[in-house]
Amino acid sequence: MSSGDAYWTAPVRTDAEGRVRISVPLGSVETTWRVAFVGVPDGLGPASATTDIASVLPLSLRIDGGARWVEGDVVETTVLVRNRTDAAIHATIEATAEGAAALESPPSAPRKVDVPARGARTVRVKLRGASAGEGRVVLVARAPGVPDDVLRHSWELAPAGESRVLTQTAWTSGARALGIALDHGYRIAGGPRLVLERGYDDAVAGALESLEPERQKSADALVDSLETSLRVQRWAHTRDTPRHRALAGIAADSAARAQGRFNALMKLDAASHGAGNAGTWALRARVGLLTTIGPVLADAKSPEATCPPSLAEQRSSHAPSSLRSDDDDALDVEPAPGAAVLPCWGAYVADATRSLSEDTDPERIARALMALAERPHRAAIATNLTERLRRLVKLGASGDLDGPGHGAQPLAERARRAMIYAALLRTQPLGTSPASADVLFGKLATLRDVTGGYGSSAATVAVVRALLASQLGGHGTTRAHVQVAGKGNAALDRDVNVPESGFTVVDLPPGTLDVSVTTTGPGLVARFERPVLRLWTRPPPPHESPVGLEVVWPADAASGSTGTLRLMVRHVLDGSFEIDTKVPLPPGVTLGAPEAGVAQVQGVLTVRRSVQRTGTVIEIPVRFGLAGKVTVPEATARITRSSSGAATAPARHLTIR
DSSP states (O other): OBOSSOBOOOOOOOOTTSOOOOOOOOOSSOSEEEEEEEEOOTTSOOEEEEEEEEOOOSEEEEEEOOSEEETTOEEEEEEEEEEOSSSOEEEEEEEEEEETEEESSOOSSOEEEEEOTTOEEEEEEEEEEOSSEEEEEEEEEEOTTSOOEEEEEEEEEEOSEEEEEEEEEEEESSEEEEEOOOOTTEEEOSOOEEEEEESSHHHHHHHHHHTOGGGOOSHHHHHHHHHHHHHHHHHHHTSOSHHHHHHHHHHHHHHHHHHHHHHHHHHHHHHHHOSOSHHHHHHHHHHHHGGGTSOOOTTOOOGGGSOOOOHHHHHTOOOTTTOOOTTOOGGGGOOOSSTTSOTHHHHHHHHHHHHHTTOOOHHHHHHHHHHHTTOGGGHHHHHHHHHHHHHHHTOOTTOOOOOOOBTTBOTTSHHHHHHHHHHHHHTTTSSOOSSOHHHHHHHHHTTOOTTSOOSSHHHHHHHHHHHHHHTOOOOSOEEEEEEEOOSGGGOEEEEEEEOSSEEEEEEOOTTOOEEEEEEESSOEEEEEEEEEEEETTSOOOOOOOSEEEEEEOOTTOOTTOEEEEEEEEEESSSSOEEEEEEEEOOTTEEEOSOOTTEEEETTEEEEEEEEOTTOEEEEEEEEEOSEEEEEEOOEEEEETTOOSOOEEEOOEEEEEO
16 A cells, blocks of 8 residues: 555465565655565564665656645645756656646646756646645656656645534423524534534533643643632543543643643743733642642642732733733632631631622622632622522523623623623522523533633633532433435434433534524534634624734745745733744745744744734845745734733735746
């Protein structure tokens, strides 16, 4: 079997004289190939040997076309025709495009090229990325008296946009219709599916996956990842099933990685900004408190030993590594009652709850409730604040919210709503809740994205706390009838059974935009997932970012020359911050010269620079290797080691002469 770069055969027996003939096709790259042989004599142990074979042809081809294009790109690939004989060669070059590629203005006849003895000539083959997928070109060089050379080259053609999965999730008990409307900025891509989910095991597993330590950009998010991992690990150990044992192992590994990354980040932050700010204190104290759940980090601080910063200090503190807001306080790190706890903690809690009793921001009250609900000795305070939160959001039996927003963050924001619903579910047993736990869980399920998260790491860990404390779960099997209207292959009419703890996936017809579900038995969460492509002609969904980014490519870009790429980066924060910028490169474009803080990684320029609020212009030399009309994908910039939103520079077309 051959993959183009490697070849292997099934075992072959030798003849009576101990000989065997094996034909090994070499790949299209001119290089030295290593061939390994393994022999196994009857009744004896195996033996092996290797030999090197140089692949050199009298007439050969080599193509330079770039590794990754965007659909719609038109590129003049360069083909090097090499003659290794002692006489000039009159060669013909044939080109055939396959897969997602097409020849631009196909020639009517093979190309002719005269190649001098021991020399080389370059011909250009203009190709177009007709669609997303794998582009392929087959080149054949022929000349009298020498063997033909056949070169097969393939490369990736990316779609001209961002792959996304649009979802609609609903709590379903009876009949429910789900649908997604697409406007001109989206294109259907991939197969849709319907996920029918019972219990909360999958929601917990999804939340753990969404908080993978390597994906977290700030110290706050890493602590959220650590806490979630430790809580899931402890919960999974109480359930003796293969799935829960596997989940416990995954959570333990995630916790260890979160610990290591947090420690490293804190050392960097202390070296840059010092360790005395309120945000850093709260982080270390929170990590120290996690010793009640699992292992402690080496440099964690127990909150019992010191007093918390005052509310005024916290609300004026902005830790550079995390950009914490004034919503954060020390309620979440209050130690358990004991002789070692300093009296200042009681005064702090009294001050904080007095302030919350007059607060009109439901999210801030929800954050406080998530902390107070973990502390039985604060049950009376938690009950009073719970009733206040229910009144503020006008919670009804349906679970709908109709309360005040706060500043620039409306209640409809995913993370904000998830935090409020998590607090309402966590405190549902306190007082008299208008909405049942199942209804609140259903509302939370509608806010879960395809990664398993809820808009932010803080909201996700709050949901995990609420789910594990509520111990939700139904009994018996739910029967669901799934229907998609249409004709032939576009229609679906199917009955499925959903177990009381688990999920069932129903693959839907390719063009589905609407599906109906009718359940018999306990309710379930129905999630309709529709893969789409957000075209680069449509701006990304608006989100707050403290960073601004503009990318300016040279107007006179020419093949074989070097130009200057300019990045204009700014932010709205006080002081100087490191900003990470990523600029995908079009085919044939590379970093032109070494530049401090700039690296090229798999076709993407990564730039890290310290930027003042007034902004800075970063000039980067780039080399243009191929001519054509190409697409430059969207570039992004964000504060280093921060979970704040990223700025996006739009995609654009670039002509390289």
